[in-house]
Amino acid sequence: MVKICCIGAGYVGGPTMAVIALKCPSIEVVVVDISVNRINSWNSDQLPIYEPGLDDVVKECRGRNLFFSTDVEKHVYEADIIFVSVNTPTKTRGLGAGKAADLTYWESAAWMIADVSKSDKIVVEKSTVPVKTAEAIEKILNHNSKGIHFSILSNPEFLAEGTAIQDLLKPDRVLIGGRETPEGQKAVQALKEVYAHWVPEDRIIISNLWSAELAKLVANAFLAQRISSVNAVSALCEATGADVTEVAYSVGKDSRIGPKFLNASVGFGGSCFQKDILNLVYICESNGLAEVANYWKQVIKINDYQKNRFVNRVVSSMFNTVSGKKIAVLGFAFKKDTGDTRETPAIDVCKGLLGDNATISIYDPRVTEDQIQRDLAMNKFDWDHPIHLQSLSPTSVKKVRVTWDAYEAANGAHGVCILTEWDEFKQLDYQRIYDNMQKPAFIFDGRNVIDPEKLREIGFIVYSIGRPLNPWLKNLSAAS
Numbered sequence: 365m366v367k368i369c370c371i372g373a374g375y376v377g378g379p380t381m382a383v384i385a386l387k388c389p390s391i392e393v394v395v396v397d398i399s400v401n402r403i404n405s406w407n408s409d410q411l412p413i414y415e416p417g418l419d420d421v422v423k424e425c426r427g428r429n430l431f432f433s434t435d436v437e438k439h440v441y442e443a444d445i446i447f448v449s450v451n452t453p454t455k456t457r458g459l460g461a462g463k464a465a466d467l468t469y470w471e472s473a474a475w476m477i478a479d480v481s482k483s484d485k486i487v488v489e490k491s492t493v494p495v496k497t498a499e500a501i502e503k504i505l506n507h508n509s510k511g512i513h514f515s516i517l518s519n520p521e522f523l524a525e526g527t528a529i530q531d532l533l534k535p536d537r538v539l540i541g542g543r544e545t546p547e548g549q550k551a552v553q554a555l556k557e558v559y560a561h562w563v564p565e566d567r568i569i570i571s572n573l574w575s576a577e578l579a580k581l582v583a584n585a586f587l588a589q590r591i592s593s594v595n596a597v598s599a600l601c602e603a604t605g606a607d608v609t610e611v612a613y614s615v616g617k618d619s620r621i622g623p624k625f626l627n628a629s630v631g632f633g634g635s636c637f638q639k640d641i642l643n644l645v646y647i648c649e650s651n652g653l654a655e656v657a658n659y660w661k662q663v664i665k666i667n668d669y670q671k672n673r674f675v676n677r678v679v680s681s682m683f684n685t686v687s688g689k690k691i692a693v694l695g696f697a698f699k700k701d702t703g704d705t706r707e708t709p710a711i712d713v714c715k716g717l718l719g720d721n722a723t724i725s726i727y728d729p730r731v732t733e734d735q736i737q738r739d740l741a742m743n744k745f746d747w748d749h750p751i752h753l754q755s756l757s758p759t760s761v762k763k764v765r766v767t768w769d770a771y772e773a774a775n776g777a778h779g780v781c782i783l784t785e786w787d788e789f790k791q792l793d794y795q796r797i798y799d800n801m802q803k804p805a806f807i808f809d810g811r812n813v814i815d816p817e818k819l820r821e822i823g824f825i826v827y828s829i830g831r832p833l834n835p836w837l838k839n840l841s842a843a844s
């Protein structure tokens with residue numbers, strides 16, 4: 365029986381391995397992690413991450429051919445194929461700080477694999493890593509090889525949180541990069557056979573190692589670029605009276621462009637887009653390509669601009685200050701159908717409002733109070749490190765309350781900000797919300813989920829990103 369071990373039981377390692385176990389009953393899959401809490405949750409009824417469909421897949425396979433364990437070394441020792449799916453944060457200090465990928469966790473996993481292995485292994489990069497990481501990993505593994513052969517493959521993950529299980533069951537493509545040597549190609553075939561249990565052959569792409577590593581960074585850069593492009597256009601729409609939803613619809617109908625990722629919003633978030641683009645920028649700079657680096661940097665700059673612009677709209681609309689005012693924040697996760705808050709725009713928006721001395725009341729259907737308080741007290745980039753390495757500053761969080769109900773969050777509020785596109789926000793009784801708010805009652809829709817005209821009829825002053833402005837807002841600047 366082929367044995368797979370995956371190091372890292374996170375948003376990628378957990379769902380990916382669960383689907384491999386589901387589709388390959390003849391393969392034993394063990395997911396290991398140094399976090400005892402995470403492994404305990406994976407072995408309980410309360411999985412550590414929320415992902416539609418994940419519970420069912422885990423229930424079907426756990427204890428059959430899917431296992432979660434903290435005994436990292438034992439399972440690495442026993443495995444034929446080792447996936448490494450550990451976190452690869454942005455460096456916060458030293459060379460490349462604020463841009464380059466911090467490979468500490470990856471490197472320590474590689475040293476451990478080298479130390480405990482007693483038989484040939486295929487080591488698969490599942491984490492998103494800079495180009496040429498495989499070369500460094502090869503050096504670590506072979507340095508200590510004791511005659512053991514390690515084949516390194518790059519198999520980046522393209523799943524999106526919120527739709528991870530569907531993405532894994534029906535991937536657009538699976539990408540496998542390997543060395544062009546006979547051993548390298550043998551390893552590629554072995555991994556291909558795993559995916560071939562359920563992925564059609566024409567969707568499994570084989571490439572060289574560096575193309576596979578780079579393709580992942582470029583795919584995320586392209587996706588984020590679409591969001592920044594439509595967000596840049598949203599500012600122009602507000603200035604001209606055009607409606608970004610109409611512009612995006614017309615543009616997306618062009619089959620060369622397509623309709624996806626064209627929703628204007630308060631900005632993109634998540635653990636990957638910013639980190640991977642910064643990483644790409646750093647690689648360009650390291651290769652002397654300053655113009656290319658600046659081109660991609662602009663995608664992040666527009667994202668920061670969009671978040672600032674949103675905060676400025678809120679503050680300038682409410683008589684140029686939110687000091688002492690209650691603002692309800694609906695949605696904190698970086699997108700719907702996930703409880704993930706890593707790099708969510710809600711953090712920057714809340715920090716901006718707190719900076720102007722607002723009191724904030726937050727409701728999100730999937731994010732806990734503890735997580736929100738940690739996020740608001742944490743320094744930039746610290747979220748991608750283990751909890752004991754995160755520095756917290758308990759500055760403004762006293763002005764934050766977390767509720768388990770949208771109506772309670774909005775009760776007595778001066779303004780409501782919608783920051784995640786949860787479906788339930790479309791169904792709320794906005795008349796009830798309006799009746800219990802201070803007047804004039806403001807609503808700032810950072811995801812274009814509500815119908816602005818209906819809310820204006822109720823009496824709200826409405827701001828919807830990129831859409832014709834309420835007369836109240838017309839001459840108020842949102843530029844920083």
Ligand SMILES: NC(=O)c1ccc[n+]([C@@H]2O[C@H](COP(=O)([O-])OP(=O)(O)OC[C@H]3O[C@@H](n4cnc5c(N)ncnc54)[C@H](O)[C@@H]3O)[C@@H](O)[C@H]2O)c1
Nearest residue numbers: 372373374375376397398399449450451452469491492521
């Ligand atoms: N989240 C996504 O949507 C997504 C999508 C595609 C790719 N990726 C990439 O996949 C990688 C993992 O992302 P994630 O979101 O799953 O991260 P995560 O933080 O949720 O999970 C990483 C896990 O690795 C564990 N870990 C770290 N060092 C370890 C070690 N030496 N031994 C055992 N366990 C160790 C951590 O405890 C953590 O539980 C990153 O490189 C990320 O860029 C993420």
